[in-house]
Amino acid sequence: MKSIISRTLALLAIRTTLFSFSPKPGGEGFEIYLDSKLLVQSYGSDMNTVQSLECSQSAANSRFIIKYYHCGKIGKNRIITIKDAQNKVLKEFNFRDAKTPTGVIALDVKDVRNLKNGSSPLKLFYSSSELPGGRLLASVVI
Numbered sequence: 001m002k003s004i005i006s007r008t009l010a011l012l013a014i015r016t017t018l019f020s021f022s023p024k025p026g027g028e029g030f031e032i033y034l035d036s037k038l039l040v041q042s043y044g045s046d047m048n049t050v051q052s053l054e055c056s057q058s059a060a061n062s063r064f065i066i067k068y069y070h071c072g073k074i075g076k077n078r079i080i081t082i083k084d085a086q087n088k089v090l091k092e093f094n095f096r097d098a099k100t101p102t103g104v105i106a107l108d109v110k111d112v113r114n115l116k117n118g119s120s121p122l123k124l125f126y127s128s129s130e131l132p133g134g135r136l137l138a139s140v141v142i
Contacts, residue, residue, distance in 0.1 A: 030126065030137060033065040034109070040138055043069075047135065052121065055142045059109050066105040066137070068126055074098045076129040080107055082140075085120035116142045 029043030032053065040051050053064075068075055078095040095105050105126075115122060121141045127134035 028069060028071050030066065030068045030135075032124075032138060033067075034059060035062050035065070042137075050136055050139060052139045052141050053124075055109055055113060055140050060113060062109045064107045064109060064112070064124075066107065066126065067102055068105070068128070068131075069102065070128070070130040072101050073130055074101055075103050078103070078105060078126070078128045079134075080105060081125040081127065081134065082112060082115050083123040083125060084117065085123075087123070090115045090117075090122070112140060113142055 027043055029047060030040070031038060031042075032040040034053075039053055042049070042051070066080065068078070075098040078098065080093040080095070082090045082092075084090055091111075093107060093111070097103075112122065112124075121139040123139055124137045125134045126137050
């Protein structure tokens with residue numbers, strides 16, 4: 001009896017661990033990577049909290065990889081906008097329509113670093129046909 005309970009608890013713990021870190025199918029959210037290292041993962045109400053990304057000189061040859069999930073829809077007319085602290089647009093990067101609901105956007109870190117014009121962090125925004133008002137994904141500290 002004891003072994004059945006302990007096995008059940010072990011299976012429940014494994015199941016919880018495996019599925020608690022993956023996005024829910026059809027949910028809205030995003031992930032930001034530096035090359036293959038996950039920096040930000042945000043879904044649901046967590047998307048209202050803006051996180052800071054540190055972008056050191058050693059990362060200059062790296063890429064930000066952004067995955068935005070539109071409730072299972074394919075993202076169209078995708079744009080990453082970099083703004084300064086006063087919300088002035090510094091640059092827009094346009095991307096082709098995604099082919100799958102988990103379409104990837106790759107942005108060279110050096111392109112973001114080159115926009116730095118002071119000590120304030122830059123703001124990284126995402127917009128698309130599905131999200132025309134855009135969403136602040138993160139602030140980038142260089």
